[in-house]
Amino acid sequence: MALPEPLPWHEVPWRAFAAARAAGRPPHAVLLWGPPGLGKGLLARRMAAALLCEAPAEAGPCGACRACGLVAAGTHPDLVLAAPEEPGRPIPVDAVRELAARLALASHGGGWRVAILEPAERMNVAAANALLKTLEEPGPDTLLVLVSHLPGRLPPTVRSRCHRLRVPVPDAETARRWLAERLPEVAEDALAAALAAAHGAPLLAESLSREGRLAERAAVLEAWLQAARDPAAAGAVAADWDRAALERALGWLEGWSVDLARLAAGASADVLGSPDLAARLRTLLEGLDLSRLHRFHGRVRRARRLARESQAGVQPLWEDVMLAWAGGEEEA
Ligand SMILES: [Zn+2]
Numbered sequence: 001m002a003l004p005e006p007l008p009w010h011e012v013p014w015r016a017f018a019a020a021r022a023a024g025r026p027p028h029a030v031l032l033w034g035p036p037g038l039g040k041g042l043l044a045r046r047m048a049a050a051l052l053c054e055a056p057a058e059a060g061p062c063g064a065c066r067a068c069g070l071v072a073a074g075t076h077p078d079l080v081l082a083a084p085e086e087p088g089r090p091i092p093v094d095a096v097r098e099l100a101a102r103l104a105l106a107s108h109g110g111g112w113r114v115a116i117l118e119p120a121e122r123m124n125v126a127a128a129n130a131l132l133k134t135l136e137e138p139g140p141d142t143l144l145v146l147v148s149h150l151p152g153r154l155p156p157t158v159r160s161r162c163h164r165l166r167v168p169v170p171d172a173e174t175a176r177r178w179l180a181e182r183l184p185e186v187a188e189d190a191l192a193a194a195l196a197a198a199h200g201a202p203l204l205a206e207s208l209s210r211e212g213r214l215a216e217r218a219a220v221l222e223a224w225l226q227a228a229r230d231p232a233a234a235g236a237v238a239a240d241w242d243r244a245a246l247e248r249a250l251g252w253l254e255g256w257s258v259d260l261a262r263l264a265a266g267a268s269a270d271v272l273g274s275p276d277l278a279a280r281l282r283t284l285l286e287g288l289d290l291s292r293l294h295r296f297h298g299r300v301r302r303a304r305r306l307a308r309e310s311q312a313g314v315q316p317l318w319e320d321v322m323l324a325w326a327g328g329e330e331e332a
């Protein structure tokens with residue numbers, strides 16, 4: 001397994017990291033943050049590889065040595081990864097304790113020890129507390145990388161002890177060119193639709209394209225557009241969803257309700273989160289009750305939170321949201 005190629009939009013945070021290292025003052029803890037779909041986790045692995053590589057160059061890890069191979073495979077003995085056991089669940093507190101313990105031990109190779117926590121916002125209070133001692137008294141030659149697209153959810157005690165590096169969304173042309181290289185068989189307008197659906201994040205656009213998610217997104221939109229007329233059919237769309245599909249659907253719905261409010265205020269399509277859907281969203285404008293839209297937006301946010309943090313069933317949560325839109329009911 002090889003290390004992934006560096007991504008063009010990682011250049012700014014990478015240079016900040018490399019400069020600190022070259023100056024002999026690498027941070028002990030880094031918070032890589034930015035929207036989902038930018039490859040923040042890949043950047044974290046390149047940082048780990050740069051420190052663990054047996055023949056690092058100025059531009060980064062060599063990508064060819066044994067250490068780089070082990071980092072790419074996630075099996076380097078001096079690299080610890082902590083992540084949820086399945087997407088959407090919390091990072092187990094035991095995984096964070098294990099990570100803290102291993103950062104406190106001497107390295108296998110006599111060099112750096114690196115730990116990556118992703119997504120860091122999935123730490124609960126106990127897990128964050130288990131990490132605090134590591135952050136307060138980092139050992140020599142240790143790097144802890146926290147990866148998060150919701151850094152505001154991290155406890156301030158954790159956030160304030162990290163060197164923050166923002167991973168930016170690339171400009172439209174960089175994103176288009178990268179995606180076209182990855183997906184040469186996909187037509188230009190389909191690439192543009194995928195990038196629009198991904199809010200400009202190229203890796204998210206790639207997975208939307210590869211996994212047929214654009215069709216899924218279209219089905220969710222149609223369900224919402226039709227919910228007022230046929231809430232039962234709109235609810236049935238979720239029949240074979242897993243929790244991840246529900247979270248995607250609710251994420252889209254939250255963005256679209258904001259877009260709808262923008263359209264109602266007279267905004268043009270190019271300022272929307274999903275400009276490709278402007279024409280479809282405009283069909284909801286006639287007779288739109290803004291206070292109802294506002295309540296609905298709150299309802300979707302609550303459902304997202306429940307989907308993330310509770311064991312509530314996937315289909316009941318979705319049906320509840322569709323019924324709320326159909327009935328325009330009052331917020332409880
Ligand atoms: Zn190497």
